[in-house]
Amino acid sequence: MSQVLVLVDHVDGAVRKTTTELLTIAARLGEPAAVFIGGHPDAFDNASATLAEYGAQTVYRVEGEGIEDYLVAPKAEALAAVVAQAGDPAAVLLASSGENKEIAGRLAVKLDSGLITDAVDVQEGPVTTQSVFAAAFTVTASVTKGVPVITVKPNSAEPIAVAGVTPTVVTVPVTISEAARTAKITERRPKEKSGRPELTEAAVVVSGGRGTNGDFSPVESFADALGGAVGASRAAVDAGWYPHNSQVGQTGKQVSPTLYVASGISGAIQHRAGMQTSKTIVAINKDPEAPIFELVDFGVVGDLFKVLPQATEEVLKRKG
Amino acid sequence: MNIVVCVKYVPDAQADRTFSPDDNTTDRENVDGLLSELDEYPVEEALKLADATDGKVIVLTVGPEDATDAARKALQMGAHEAVHVQDDAIHGSDALATSKVLAAAIAKLEYDLILTGMASTDGSMGVVPAMLAERLGLPQITLASELTIEGGKAVIRRDNDASTEIIEASLPAVVSVTDQINEPRYPSFKGIMAAKKKPLQTWSLEDLGLTADEVGSAAAWTTVTSVAERPARTAGQVVTDEGDGGAKLVEFLAGAKLV
Ligand SMILES: Cc1cc2nc3c(=O)[nH]c(=O)nc-3n(C[C@H](O)[C@H](O)[C@H](O)COP(=O)(O)OP(=O)(O)OC[C@H]3O[C@@H](n4cnc5c(N)ncnc54)[C@H](O)[C@@H]3O)c2cc1C
Ligand SMILES: Cc1cc2nc3c(=O)[nH]c(=O)nc-3n(C[C@H](O)[C@H](O)[C@H](O)COP(=O)(O)OP(=O)(O)OC[C@H]3O[C@@H](n4cnc5c(N)ncnc54)[C@H](O)[C@@H]3O)c2cc1C
Secondary structure (H helix, E strand, O other): OOEEEEEOOEEOOEEOHHHHHHHHHHHHHOEEEEEEEOOOHHHHHHHHHHHHHOOOOEEEEEEOOOHHHEOOHHHHHHHHHHHHHOOOOOEEEEEOOHHHHHHHHHHHHHHOOOEEEEEEEEEOOOEEEEEEOOOOEEEEEEEOOOOOEEEEOOOOOOOOOOOOOOOEEEEEEOOOOHHHOOOEEEEEEEOOOOOOOOOOOOOEEEEEOHHHOOOOHHHHHHHHHHOOEEEEOHHHHHOOOOOHHHEEOOOOEOOOOOEEEEEOOOOOHHHHOOOOOOOEEEEEEOOOOOHHHHOOOEEEEOOHHHHHHHHHHHHHHHHO | OEEEEEOOEEEOOOOOOOEOOOOOOEOOOOOOEEEOHHHHHHHHHHHHHHHHHOOEEEEEEEOOHHHHHHHHHHHHHOOOEEEEEOOHHHOOOOHHHHHHHHHHHHHOOOOOEEEEEOOOOOOOOOOHHHHHHHHHOOOEEEEEEEEEEEOOEEEEEEEOOOEEEEEEEEOOEEEEEOOOOOOOOOOOHHHHHHHOOOOEEEEOHHHHOOOHHHOHHHHOOEEEEEEEEOOOOOOOEEEEOOOOHHHHHHHHHHHOOOO
């Protein structure tokens, strides 16, 4: 059976949930194999335990000086080296993120292979499903040339643990070319962590818009009661009320949680583009004519400063 | 400084976008199109840089006949020249093919910097800039929310999930910019009039030294096998808050096993 390569997303060895989703998808297409780039030595041990748990039969460990010091190009080179080592893999899967899509784009050019981005499902073939034009259409597609390179949106599969797998570790030494060392990262400023789940991975997202008038506390309290992440519309971000990395929409994050709560958000097409594939959508808005109500499973016409605190209290009461 | 800005002509997101039933490609004929909103940002950034350096802005678009509109809008904003690559054989191109055509066109131009948007508003893959850098063998510094050019170098700020990075590369380079970088200008009346006299060239595949079987549906690396309109969401329940809106909301969530 051909291998299906999964690029591992990790923070110092802590494997992101999206990677476990991809390993689960990989098992539908062939033999799951993980590609681990970067990190400290003990980071690798941590990561490989998780990768084994989700069925990686092989873990390629890429070792190369300076991969992390340059933007995108070295990772694409490293991945191409692993593809060569793996023989003829059935596909390469990456989680959809700005950086990964760029890695995928460069890899596709290197391999002269077709590329599909932002799949919401991948089945045998591989046949992908994409949700396009702000989720107005569902499209299936496949790659017709080369090794299919596919980026998959978070929350596209439920990760399935597999017992008793001990992956073969293959070390891949990579020498990064001079050409890939041209965009140097000269400074990296970590962002403050909110303590809440990662926006794109969260099962629940509670977002606030211009209607919050700058006060996100009822939005945050409701998110915390539900164990969710906090999102924002561009209007709220542009006003400086919430950080840009919380923006949901076309030019922000694309989220697909089990529950999305829009409060004080009108529902502009660019906002919808980032949340319309959410499984259940709830909105609170003063204006009964707000377009967001066209999407909702449940809506409350009302003031978010009254509705959200009551809902928060109600959730906490039920939790006891 | 000479700056090439890649701009895409896209179906208007406010109109009903659809696919052509013959070959499952995006319908670009029966819908109003325009310059992708996100490509106004690199045009604006290029105009500012050109102003500061007495440089020239050349816009480049690959697309059907009407894509001239996108190039013209950029000329109206203030760009100096435009190139429109148009050839029936390009119809149905995927990202691999589009980047190939763009790279071949860029290779014929004189430039110090290539600017692009962060993503188109139709395909919204966000991959063409990286593919261009790969094909042209140029440094890639993408998703810039700030750009400065100094001493033959481009320096950007890139906001990632977990960190903010400062990245530099020497010119020429491919730089994509986000919608955080500036506030694009509207064309002035004077700009609209002036645009009519600006050079706008149309190039065919042959002009680029490419053949029909290298691009378009003929060469596609990917194929769309089905297209379905998403069923309209069944109308949800909307209640008006009469002092119990929050409680009703949680009742709904509990019924759906979400709390
Ligand atoms: C190129 C481009 C890209 C864009 N990308 C994005 C993107 O990624 N994400 C995004 O979100 N937007 C994006 N936008 C902007 C988008 O078009 C809208 O302007 C934006 O989504 C509006 O945000 P909003 O809904 O918070 O504000 P508004 O549209 O002003 O809506 C505020 C809503 O709050 C309601 N409200 C007010 N007070 C209360 C209250 N007390 N209680 C309850 N409800 C109240 C109002 O009735 C109103 O419906 C983009 C635009 C462009 C041009
Ligand atoms: C709904 C939909 C889904 C698609 N899915 C896929 C897919 O999975 N795989 C695939 O290979 N193709 C796909 N395509 C086709 C793909 O979108 C086009 O081939 C396109 O030319 C490249 O991708 P993009 O528009 O997403 O560009 P992006 O990579 O999002 O564009 C980034 C920037 O590149 C520049 N640019 C892009 N196109 C042009 C152009 N024609 N002329 C000038 N500058 C340009 C602009 O500066 C733009 O801001 C899809 C198209 C649609 C409409």
